[in-house]
Amino acid sequence: MRRNSITVCILFLLLSVSNYSINAQVAEKATSSKDSAGILSAPQLLSPASILTKKQKDSLWLSKHIPQRATRRSAMIPGWGQAYNREYWKIPLAWGVIAIPAVTYIYNNDYYKKTKFAYEARYNAQLGDSSAIASIDPELVNLNIYSLQNYRNMFRRNRDYSILWIILAWGLQVVDATVFGHLKHFNVSDDLSMQIHPQINAITKSPVLTMRISLKDPIRKPKNIGK
Numbered sequence: 001m002r003r004n005s006i007t008v009c010i011l012f013l014l015l016s017v018s019n020y021s022i023n024a025q026v027a028e029k030a031t032s033s034k035d036s037a038g039i040l041s042a043p044q045l046l047s048p049a050s051i052l053t054k055k056q057k058d059s060l061w062l063s064k065h066i067p068q069r070a071t072r073r074s075a076m077i078p079g080w081g082q083a084y085n086r087e088y089w090k091i092p093l094a095w096g097v098i099a100i101p102a103v104t105y106i107y108n109n110d111y112y113k114k115t116k117f118a119y120e121a122r123y124n125a126q127l128g129d130s131s132a133i134a135s136i137d138p139e140l141v142n143l144n145i146y147s148l149q150n151y152r153n154m155f156r157r158n159r160d161y162s163i164l165w166i167i168l169a170w171g172l173q174v175v176d177a178t179v180f181g182h183l184k185h186f187n188v189s190d191d192l193s194m195q196i197h198p199q200i201n202a203i204t205k206s207p208v209l210t211m212r213i214s215l216k217d218p219i220r221k222p223k224n225i226g227k
Contacts, residue, residue, distance in 0.1 A: 067181030074177035078170065081177025085184060094173040101165035108162055112155035114140060119148040 065085075074081025078098050079091035114137045121132035122145040140148065200207055 065184055067178060070177040070181035071174060074174045078173050085177060085181050087180060097169040097173060098166060101162045101169060105159055105162035105166065108155045108159040112152060112159055115148050115152040115155055119145060119152050122148060
């Protein structure tokens, strides 16, 4: 009886040890598979935008591009519409086209005020009030009243023309942003083909040449894109 109990204890210990070793091996395999799964899934954690090609990124940007936004932004700030169209090299041109008439406006407006003041001072001096003669600009102090009147009119006219040129230049860069904003949605690649094939006219039974030109359709924009 005592031998049987000892035998049972030994068998129980052997089963316990084998069960522990099996569980340890299973746990080790699970850990290693989890680590390998984590290593394999690491690239999947990358952002989709980071693995896109340049062509795919351009297509994604184009799908969100709205030409009307280029128009509005260019109307508010010169060059902003060109930046929205990714035509950054046009930004200094847009500012330069507007800066030239702006500088001429400042110049002509400054001399218009000087010649106007000098003309009025000379005119009042003829009426007996010479108090403003000493305040005439040194560049204009030796001019007579008729020369001052002509210079005043000339600088006023040039100032008004400068305002007109500023408006035209501003409108020009708005038109540029609008036109090229719409052209972004047209395929202007070199994939345009012209094919000429000889054929037989079924009615006259005479040989003819047919010409076929393949043009790409403009890129369709998604309709559900909000402004």
